[in-house]
């Protein structure tokens with residue numbers, strides 16, 4: 084989750100009403116059909132743990148794990164990849180954007196988990212900024228919804244800074260709510276996180292090369308967390 088961005092979303096909405104700003108294509112290169120590089124962005128890290136209302140693992144841990152899996156799968160699919168972080172370090176948002184903007188013929192994929200004060204809220208959300216990224220966002224969302232127990236919270240536009248300032252098509256995936264017991268329990272399972280990465284990877288490969296090209300793993304691991312695979316998940320202490 085991106086707390087600091089809630090204000091930005093509100094500002095963007097107001098600006099849109101005023102006709103000053105809307106998701107556009109002005110400064111964006113449309114690499115959505117040509118990209119050879121994928122910038123993989125694991126949300127948060129270091130002193131920024133991410134979601135605070137959670138049952139499952141820290142958001143920064145879960146995002147890095149899924150991003151590392153995604154990175155490996157994309158490399159196996161012959162993409163060049165760049166990770167904004169590959170360990171538990173804090174990377175400022177503008178630096179993440181700069182890393183992405185530096186990569187020619189690329190797309191930017193940011194991995195997050197969500198949280199909400201309403202514990203019942205669960206499911207996937209995929210965000211995009213430029214219309215060039217809409218198709219990819221929709222494809223990722225469709226693939227995620229093929230997972231057991233998935234819930235659809237929609238494909239949305241937002242003024243997240245990592246999306247707004249990107250010069251390439253960029254998406255931000257909220258891979259479930261750590262504040263929801265069911266979502267969080269699934270995220271605590273490594274086999275579930277492997278499938279998450281696989282679905283995102285499949286969507287990216289299909290967006291570039293068409294359906295049926297992606298070589299899925301021989302067998303998708305069981306979605307049900309094995310007891311030894313599940314991180315104990317007491318509710319996070321609230322201040």
Ligand SMILES: [Zn+2]
Pocket residue numbers: 084085126127133134142195196197
């Ligand atoms: Zn986040």
